[in-house]
Amino acid sequence: MNNKAEEKSRHNDRASLFLFLAHLWDYPRPELISKSKEIFASLGLETPEKAFEMDEALEAEYVRLFINAPDGVPAAPYASVQLTGLMSQQPAEQALAFYHQAGLIPNTAEPADHLSTELAFVAHLLKEGRYALLKSFLQEHLLKWFPLFRKSLEQAEPHPFYRLLVEVTEKALGNLKEEVET
Amino acid sequence: MKRRDFLKLSGGVCAALASLQLDSKFLRGLSAAEAAELPGSLGAKEVPSVCDMCFWRCPIVAKVKNGRVVKIEGNPRSPTNGTRICARGNAGIQLLYDKDRLKYPMKRVGARGEGKWAKISWDEALDEIAYNIKETMKKYGVHSMAFFDHGASAGFFREIFEELGTENFSNEPAFFQCVGPALLAYLYTVGYQAVGNAKVDLANAKAILLFASHLGENIQVSLVKDFIEGLAKGAKLIVVDPRFSTAAGKADIWLPIRPGTDLALLLAWTNYLIENDLYDKDFVKNHCIGFEEVKKAVKKYDLDWAAKICDLPKEDIKKAIDILAQNKPHVGVHPGRHSAWYGRQDVQRHRAMAILTGLLGAVGLPGGLYFPPTPPIAKVKLMECHEFPVKGIFEEGEKEVPPPEVSLKEDYPFAELFHGSPTDAIIKATLTGKPYPIKLWGVCGVNIIQTIPNPYQTKEAIKNLDFIFCVDNIPTESVLWADIVLPDATYLERYDGLYSAQETKDYVALRQPVVPPMFESRPAFQIALELGKRLGFKANYTSEVEWLDAQLKKAGYSVAKLSKTGLFTYEVNPYRDRKHLSFDTDSGKYELASEAFADEDFPAIPEPDFAPAPPKGYARLLYGRVPVHTFAKTMNNIWLNNEWPENHLWVNDEVARALGLKTGDEVILENQDGYRSEKPVKVFVTPGIRPDAVYLPHGFGSRSPMLKTAYGKGVSDTFLITHYEQEPMMGASSHRNNFVRFIKDGKVLSIPEIRPVPPEIPRFENRKRA
Amino acid sequence: MSQWAMVIDLNRCVGCHACAIACRAEWQVPVGEGYRRNWVKRLGPANTPHGLAFTFYPGLCNHCDHPVCVSVCTADEEEKVFKCPKTGKTKKMKVRATYKDPFTGVVLIDKDRCLGCGACVEACPYKARYLNEELDEPKADKCTFCYERVIRGEVPACVKTCIADARIFGDLGDPNSEVSKLVKAGAKRLVSKEVNIGPNVYWVGKEKDLYLLLQQAPKEKTWENV
DSSP, X not given: OOHHHHHHHHHHHHHHHXXXXXXXXXXXXXXXXXXXXXXXXXXXXXXXXXXXXXXXXXXXXXXXXXXXXXXXXXXXXXXXXXXXXXXXSHHHHHHHHHHHHTTEEEOSSSOTTBHHHHHHHHHHHHHHTOHHHHHHHIIIIIHHHHHHHHHHHHHTOOOHHHHHHHHHHHHHHHHHHHHHHO | OOGGGTTOOOHHHHHHHXXXXXXXXXXXXXXXXXXXXXXXTTTOEEEEEEOOSSTTOOEEEEEEETXXXXXXXXXXXXXXTTTOOOHHHHTTHHHHTOTTSOOSOEEEOSSTTSOOEEEOOHHHHHHHHHHHHHHHHHHHOGGGEEEEEOSTTHHHHHHHHHHHTOTTSOOOHHIIIIIHHHHHHHHXXXXXXXXXXXXXXXXXXXXXXXXXXXXXXXXXXXXXXXXXHHHHTTOEEEEEOSBOOTTGGGOSEEEOOOTTOHHHHHHHHHHHHHHTTOXXXXXXXXXXXXXXXXXXHHTTOOHHHHHHHHTOOHHHHHHHHHHHHHTTTSEEEOOOSOOOSSSTHHHHHHHHHHHHHHHTTOBSSTTSBOOXXXXXXXXXXXXXXXXXXXXXXXXXXXXXOOOOSSOTTTTOTTGGGSSSOOHHHHHHHHHHOOSSOOOEEEEESOOGGGTSSOHHHHHHHHHTOSEEEEEESSOOHHHHTOSEEEEBOOXXXXXXXXXXXXXXXXXXXXXXXXXXXOXXXXXXXXXXXXXXXXXXXXXXXXXXHHHHHHHHGGGTOOHHHHTTTOEEEEOOOOOOOGGGOOOSSSSSSEEXXXXXXXXXXXXXXXXXXXXXXXXXXXXXXXXXXXXTOOTXXXXXOHHHHHHOOSOEEEEEHHHHHHHTOOTXXXXXXXXXXXXXXXXXXXXXXXXXXXXXXXXXXXXXXXXXXTOTTTBTOSOOSGGGOOOOEEOTTTOOEEOOOOEEEEEETTEEEOBOOOSOOOTTSOBOOOOOOO | OOOEEEEEETTTOOOOOHHHHXXXXXXXXXXXXXXXXXXXXXXXEEEETTEEEEEEEEEEOOOOSSXXXXXXXXXXXXXXXXXXXXXXXXXXXXXXXXXXXXXXXXXXXXXXXXXXXXXXXHHOTTOOOEEETTSSSOEEEOOOXXXXXXXXXXXXXXXXXXXXXXXXXXXXXXXXXXXXXXXXXXXXXXXXXXXXXXXXXXXXXXXXXHHHHHTTSOOSOGGGGO
């Protein structure tokens, strides 16, 4: 196989990984949570049994961290909130502009700058081979707010699943960033 | 866990992920209505394809909103042009929507050239063409048919004529009015086709020589891009041109050479390199043959002599060759393109350029000539003629006309390398019936009236034909003179062959329909299949997709796979390690001396051979391109016409002063044969052209009233090009040997001879024609 | 403070007119006398004190610091809310039908409010505007630095198509941008003693080419006649 085909295949695999992560940042589903244990383990992480128990506690945790909480949402997974404190500000428009460039628009009720949508977009760009656009999207948008999100999530003392998930996501993005920068 | 390895997903992980079959529910494609709301071309449906506004064929992405093509851009996946395309490429939209474009098959109802038409059905049109082909073959034999071809559509019909067996199955202006001599010269020196797209690595050159090229006014996007990149990286530039071209404006040295004396400069430079030990000894010793012969042959040519013959300052000639020598071997010597200039010297001029290139060692490494890649696709045949002669054309007792004794290529020993026959031979045979009669012409994608030298002769020849049919997008002059006209779908409405750049990077690109064909235009592929059917041909493929898939299979691709991205790239190897360098020539080496030429009694090594100087009172008529047009076929495009509606004549400022002319004045041109321009041309006075030449951009002065926008704009250079000389090796019609003087307010203005002509240069003999 | 700007490199430009056609296609500018948002003029070949030169003037609206077109607009002033595309900050300003965007420095026309009087077209010393009389109601039109494209992550149409990569687009408010660096290194703009309204399009090139180009700098205070 020549280099181009190898690269294409590699990027398709990463695309699958990022799409998977996109789904994991969405409301938890049992079949995905259980599969994630196997996959996280293969990626070299410690995967304690308790972290992957799909139960009411996990669902409640998702709501507490990302949707609604008594003192306000501690780790809102939106670029606008992380960067400006408010929902649906310019960062959402910026994300939308990137999607438009690739001929796409969000297909969920969420604002354009939800983490799931943005990770799904990364997956799409990898699959389509739009590396220049991917580089711009990472440098000018996603990597500007993800570190802030990670920090706020850690400060919220999350369920071990979400602690693991943010670590996997951060490492995946970090490796991708290094690659597109070379 | 090492950070670096994180994204190296193991097979197990990949399988696990794949088994999840996750849907990408988070994003969806914009609906057409939503997309149409975004301003400009944003949000448009994108269809990748390949441009055909000229023969460079850059990969493009066409943008469609509400069924209308609104924008065309380069394909960002293309390693050669990326998102960039030129003015013509951007204006393809206005070819598609040209109100004057051919829409229906038509049949002439007046005299040839009158422009009176009746609309007919496709069946009637194709039946008529097939009938006439059969009749002509019956009466006069298979060679009595000739096909004039250029462009993407032409190939399909060329196959038909070739299958029928006529030796005149092709007559490409590309070869016989343009690139033939240069192509032949380099083929016999370096062993490959170095000229189709100039296979010179300008982006990585440390010095560039443009001899015989006005790159920057002829816009070949990826080559211009590479040229500019090379300059931006600090390459030195030498431009040899009687006119101060766009490239000359960027040059370190401009050599305004006396037209026709190029061999003097090239041979003197060659001698200078050898005498001063400035040539690439390693390359010459290990990879060339004929060095000693060249050394002996050029010994007597020095820079002083060249300065006198070429009318150039010696210091500049010397500075230029010193720059080239200092930067060897990374010197980009452009091999030239349009080379059908004067006749006998044409092939030798490009041989001399190739020899210079060899002495500089500028072959097979960055900056020099590179080895073109071979795209990984299969060659397939669309149709075959299994019964020869064509089934059913002969009735009981009728016999086939025996083939002629003399081939039209007879006089040209190297014509066999080029498919088809020399233009001049075809036209003479059509006019005179000698050596055998030609009675039927097919024309596709070329405006023969504004392309072939001596259009008066061409028209007379057409009058002698029993039948002529024409396939085109727009009603050019050629269409005016046809009996049957077929409307070709534009490149935006069709599939075609697969296209590659064959540069230092390469791709295989798919042309596919962006919008369905308008009116009753049809893709040439389909027209040819239908015509072939009527001639009893067997079609190996019945659809473009099938035909293309057969070519793509070898590389593991298909039309379906390519339709989203438009192209795939593949690894190429443009350079060669000196240890692994070999050439596909008879000797296996770079041939500085050509035994093959000597075998046919042509000089093995170029000799001085100068074009005759203008007759007293005349200036040489030079022609060329403008960046906004293609040949004689884009002048009706409303956007391109808006940028450049007419051509102006470049006149040297000293000459203008002597004649009392200022920029904007109008003069009629009269050539050496007494032919005059149909209307006056505006003069552009400039120091940027030699006093013994004038320059008129090609392709204007349309004489087709069916092209409302182009008709009558500017002046036709072709109708002043009534003299030509046959290049003797492959039969090109060389035509940079016409001369003009001015007529203003009824008075003849003779061009003063400001630059003296040395005795070594003969004078053009003024022969008047009827 | 942002100021969108362009630098055109005449060392690279070959005068191919791709930029002119790309702009016309992108914004569907009709063909007509003077109807264009950008243009390419051929300069020379002509003698200059620095040698024989042949270059080009690829021109467009300069989005000036002190846009005289804005000052002559005859529409009434109305309050308009402006939004910064980078930060989302907003600002209210009273403007007429044409105005200089406070966050980007781009000079824009509100087609809903334009009266089609043509004053701005007359006023511009660079003749960068034209009056589109093919519409139901005449409207002024000109280069917008492809504002609508740029805020959505695209590049201006002319920049995207340029086959020689001769057009550099960016923000003068960012000292690390390429345009800032080129301007700092001495890029020239079309100003004269008579006309100096702070244009934000610059050129670089050989001395002889800039000599020809600078002859194109307007010398007439065209806005004073309006």
